[in-house]
Amino acid sequence: MGRRFLITGTAAQVGKTTVGCALGFAMRARGMRVGVMKPVDTLESQDAQSLALAVGSNMPMELICPYRSSSTSAPAPDLSHISRCFDEIAAQNDVVLVEAASTIDFADLATTLNLEVIVIVGNRPGCLDATTLALQRCESRGIKVAGCILCDCDPATEISEVPLKKLLGDFYLGRMRHREPLPKPIVEKLGTVLIRPEN
Template sequence: MARRFLITGTSPRVGKTTIGCALGFAMRARGLRVGVMKPVDTLDSQDAQALALAVGSTMPMDLICPYRYAATPASADAPDLTHISKCFNKIAAQSDVVIVEGSDLIDFADIAATLDLELILIVGNRPGYADAAMLMIQRCETRGLKITGYILCDCDPTPAVNAASLQQIKVPYLGRMRHREPLARTIVEKLI
């Protein structure tokens, strides 16, 4: 069975798409068939296209990103998890690994539970990041979700990291993506 990851973050704009593209590209370069998905997104976003391009996907965009909205959907227009699951299964059937990027437009925990995904938590290297990470981890534990680990992502040129804060985060540390630098090989190797 394919490895199945959900990339989610501690807040918006922490590097989910950048890391998803880098992971997908690196895995494809190692000979794996990589499927990607961003189940829900906005009309003006290019995240799904970036993911598809990074892994050389030829799958239709309505399979990779079945729901696109101009704004946050009303409850009557909420994405159907059954439809998302069908799209995901088509992608997974042709892949050795699938990378799904979360969105603020749908609950990451619902997606992870429905699709049985391992979580990769992207922790934005900003003030308060350890507290934000611990809140996400507690939420995952409450839902019984598996967290593979976290990646500390330098969102800005001047990161806020301190070693004591990192020790508070009680899930495996996969590595750090520094501002405007490539993803470390060791991160990819931990996930293959």
Template sequence: MAAAERRGIFITGTDTGVGKTLVAAGLARFLTERGLRVGVCKPVESGVANPADLGPDAGLLKWAAGSSETDDLISPYRLSAPLSPDQAAKLENRRIDFNKIAEAVDSTATKCDFMIIEGAGGLMAPLAGGLLVADLVKQLGFPLLVVARTELGTINHTLLTTFAARTMEIPTTGIILCGMPETPDQAQQNAPHALASLASCGVLASLPAVDGSERQKVQSLAETLASSPTLPWLLSALNLTRRLSDYP
């Protein structure tokens, strides 16, 4: 299937632990609940206690999308060491092959309405032999969605990420802020407005901090997306407005 015919997104973060798995799973849950067939892929996950099974990130994505794909399609590389993917793979005498990842993504994309791919770390995280997550994004051919923190410093981190994407000619659909507290401080209040005016793409949602188990957090974020005042912007950026209208 040609890249132009595929609907989907590659989700990256401005750093490790910014909430990109929750956002990816929340988006998958939101779309699945509206009748879309959502494909998910976590190409590389390190820190997996038992690499014979899915790691926590890939497992959450599989649950959120209700996916019946095999573990090897959902997560082609599962590595045990809690290190950057290239270092974790080196410890196991393995090399991360982008072609293998592309084959897994293409196999799933042909059977779904929308594909969600979640990266490892940030856009500049190393994967193999000098190749970065950004290089994988370019090879897969899906546009980028950037997940960012809300705390002080997020403007710098987010602009560096969008600048790097623009420099590497990676189309970027927008930014989602994750973890906005109920009572934001002055920096957190300013972040959405500053990024909207300074970044080369729009802020498509500002999601709250959520509590509970990982699945409960995903469900909460899916419900927040459904009632978000910026939902039309998000769906338009994802090229999903017409597709969603086909479903209840």
């Protein structure tokens, strides 16, 4: 079985979809079958479609994003239904990337689907405290952390990565700069699944 990741963030709009697309594309380029999922989203958002396009997924959008509605009429998501959709996606792929949704507690989602967590750290003031809280949540629930990626989600904000490296140690995977590709070392650290042999 390949690896299964939940991509969560230290706040809203920190680059979860951007990193998910870049990571999925890079893994696919290395010969992996990559599945994606964003369990809950709004009709106005294109995040689920962007993830699917990045990895070349032809799976039905009903599986990739089983709860998609207007923000004013969103039904309460059922984790058991999300789990069934996820299992169908995972059965056909070497690695699965799931983007967290604000309407579901990320720890509940990671526990239900047995996912390793990737924390996207938005390069903003207060991100160190937010990262610490996210890691504490994972530790308290026994959730495996794959690592943290610093993302320059706001191009005007430049915060040194040194304090984050010191805080995270081996959990620090690297930095994704604004409008630049995902660095190769990040992909290599997370892409430790069997590469499919050429036919």
